[in-house]
Every structure is written in C-alpha cells, then in structure tokens.
Amino acid sequence: MNDSKMDELVRLVVMNAPCLILILDEDGKVVYANPAVSSTLGYSLDRVLGAPFEEFLRPRSKSDFQEAVRKVESTGGLQLVYLSALKRDGSVCDLDGNVFGLRDEHENMWVCCCFYDVTKAKRAMTMIRDRERKTSELLKTVTHDLTSIHQEMTSAFEVLLGEGELREDLSNMVEDALGEVRRGSRLVSAVAKLVRMDREGFEARPMDPAKCFTNALESVRPKYPDREIVLEGEFPPGYVVNANELLCDAFATLIGLMAELDGSRTVVVDVSVTEDRGASMLEIAIEGHGPGLKDEDKESVFDDYENPVNRVMGLSMTLVKRIVGALGGDVRAEDRVAGDHRQGVRFVIRLPYVESP
Numbered sequence: 001m002n003d004s005k006m007d008e009l010v011r012l013v014v015m016n017a018p019c020l021i022l023i024l025d026e027d028g029k030v031v032y033a034n035p036a037v038s039s040t041l042g043y044s045l046d047r048v049l050g051a052p053f054e055e056f057l058r059p060r061s062k063s064d065f066q067e068a069v070r071k072v073e074s075t076g077g078l079q080l081v082y083l084s085a086l087k088r089d090g091s092v093c094d095l096d097g098n099v100f101g102l103r104d105e106h107e108n109m110w111v112c113c114c115f116y117d118v119t120k121a122k123r124a125m126t127m128i129r130d131r132e133r134k135t136s137e138l139l140k141t142v143t144h145d146l147t148s149i150h151q152e153m154t155s156a157f158e159v160l161l162g163e164g165e166l167r168e169d170l171s172n173m174v175e176d177a178l179g180e181v182r183r184g185s186r187l188v189s190a191v192a193k194l195v196r197m198d199r200e201g202f203e204a205r206p207m208d209p210a211k212c213f214t215n216a217l218e219s220v221r222p223k224y225p226d227r228e229i230v231l232e233g234e235f236p237p238g239y240v241v242n243a244n245e246l247l248c249d250a251f252a253t254l255i256g257l258m259a260e261l262d263g264s265r266t267v268v269v270d271v272s273v274t275e276d277r278g279a280s281m282l283e284i285a286i287e288g289h290g291p292g293l294k295d296e297d298k299e300s301v302f303d304d305y306e307n308p309v310n311r312v313m314g315l316s317m318t319l320v321k322r323i324v325g326a327l328g329g330d331v332r333a334e335d336r337v338a339g340d341h342r343q344g345v346r347f348v349i350r351l352p353y354v355e356s357p
C-alpha cells in the first residue's frame with residue numbers, strides 16, 4: 001500500500017471513529033475535530049474549530065484538563081483523564097480518554113485528545129451502585145431479623161430440652177427442630193458473609209492462626225451447651241499467615257461440623273499442624289471421630305448443596321472453600337483412618353505462611 005492510500009485509510013478511520021478526536025494548538029484552541037465531536041456534543045464543527053477546548057468543559061474539569069496538558073508538555077507522555085463537558089443543549093457529557101503530545105519538524109507542540117462518551121455507562125454504574133446499596137441494606141435487615149428469630153427459637157427449644165419433662169417422642173421432635181433452626185442460622189450467616197466477600201473483597205493482614213483456631217473453638221462451645229468439645233493435639237504458636245477474621249469462621253465451621261457428625265456427648269476434635277518448608281505452606285489437619293464422608297461426598301462437600309453435610313451445614317462449607325482460596329490456599333476432605341470413612345473425617349487446610357517459629 002502506497003503512502004497516499006495509507007493516508008486515505010487513516011483519514012477514513014479518524015472520520016468514522018465513534019470516539020471524539022481533537023488536536024489543539026499551543027494556545028489550547030481546536031485546530032481539528034472529527035465528526036464524533038459534533039455528533040456527541042451537539043455543536044457544529046465551525047463552532048468548535050478555533051475555540052479553546054476548555055470552553056466546552058465544566059469548571060472542575062477545566063483545571064483537570066489544564067493539569068493533564070501541563071504534564072504532557074513537560075514529560076511528553078500520555079495522560080489519562082476523566083472530564084465532564086457541556087453539550088449544546090446544556091446537558092452533561094462524561095468523557096473518558098487520554099491526552100498526549102506530538103511535535104512537528106519545527107518543534108511545535110500539538111496536543112492530541114481522544115475521548116469516549118461514557119455518560120450512559122456512568123449512569124448505569126450509578127444505578128448499579130444504588131441497587132447494591134439498597135440490596136445490602138435489605139440483606140442486613142433480613143439477616144438481623146432472622147438471626148434474632150433463630151436465637152429466640154434456639155433458647156426456647158434448649159429450655160424445653162433442659163427441663164427433662166418431655167415425652168421421648170416430643171423430646172426427639174424438639175431436638176430435630178433445634179437442629180433445623182441451627183442449620184437455618186448457619187445458612188443465613190454464610191449467605192451474608194459470601195455476599196460481603198463478593199462486594200467488599202478480602203482484605204488480609206498478618207495473623208497468628210493458632211490464636212485464630214483457639215478463638216474459633218471457644219466460639220463453637222457455647223453453641224452446644226449439652227455437649228463437651230474436647231481438643232486433642234496442639235496448634236503450635238509462632239506461625240504468621242495473611243488472613244482476617246473469616247479464617248476463624250472457617251475453623252469454627254469445621255469444628256462445628258465435627259460436633260454435628262458426632263452424636264456422642266463428648267466430641268473429640270483432633271488438630272495437628274505440619275509444615276511444607278519448600279512451598280512455605282502450613283498444613284492444618286482437623287479431625288473428628290464421628291461418622292465420616294463417603295468417597296463420592298468428599299469432593300462435593302464444598303460445592304454441592306445436596307451433599308449430606310451441606311444439608312446440615314447450609315452453605316458454610318462453600319464459605320470455607322472461598323475463604324481458604326482467597327488466602328491462596330486450598331482445603332480437602334479425607335478419611336481420618338485411610339480407607340475407612342466410618343471412623344471419622346479429616347479436613348486439611350493448606351495456607352501459605354509468612355513466618356514460622
């Protein structure tokens with residue numbers, strides 16, 4: 001392709017581009033504007049050409065544009081800018097794009113601008129944020145109310161069971177109802193936390209996982225007042241991982257699951273910690289002695305709501321996987337005694353650590 005054909009092709013691209021393309025002289029006056037400038041802002045090209053570009057900007061954007069031009073003139077680099085322009089009909093047009101400089105053979109500086117009209121996109125984002133805010137407020141209200149209802153129901157059922165005067169069939173019914181209320185509470189809590197993670201992200205800070213595990217254990221014990229949860233093994237202090245309070249929730253979920261699976265009055269939970277120094281990973285094994293998981297249930301326990309565990313725990317196991325994954329780790333389920341799922345389940349959490357004892 002010869003130069004004349006290439007020049008014509010470039011001209012056609014610029015003339016038909018949907019973005020606003022302008023060239024300004026050293027005084028900031030428009031010496032070139034493509035048709036998109038006129039169709040977007042509503043001014044004729046005759047009105048735009050020769051006028052300072054700042055005339056079409058709102059007051060706040062004028063200073064932003066001036067600062068971008070100063071940086072272009074001093075560094076010669078490209079500057080990203082977000083501006084608000086005024087259309088001919090008085091409405092606001094939001095522009096997002098860049099400003100850069102070109103020098104000709106006479107060392108004259110020409111300021112080139114390329115902007116996209118993002119007015120509709122900005123309006124849509126505003127509507128989305130407003131709906132997210134309203135949804136968040138509704139979720140908080142519903143979560144608070146359901147949690148209060150569940151607490152009242154749990155207390156009432158526990159009082160009934162504690163009196164010891166119910167017939168066996170009624171006692172069994174109350175225990176079943178109490179289990180469903182607890183399941184509902186876990187479901188509500190997990191949904192709220194999953195939504196929060198999606199909306200706010202996951203901010204981590206250095207934490208001692210041993211202290212986090214201890215706090216999780218102490219938070220679970222009051223939820224089972226008629227059971228004794230006994231910890232076997234030791235979580236050695238001195239490790240540091242980047243996490244937040246949601247890691248405590250993950251530990252608490254797994255400890256609570258051991259209590260749910262183990263029907264005895266004394267629930268034994270084993271914990272052990274090993275270190276993979278080559279990968280700087282911490283392996284935390286949490287084991288229970290109640291019925292374990294069949295092989296076909298081990299993989300789906302973190303994802304499938306129809307999994308037997310999730311029918312008890314709600315979405316809590318999904319939350320565990322999301323939390324550990326956000327920390328750069330992984331979690332798996334396996335037999336406490338290899339090859340015999342009836343003797344309990346072991347959950348192994350692998351987390352990257354930044355310090356070790």
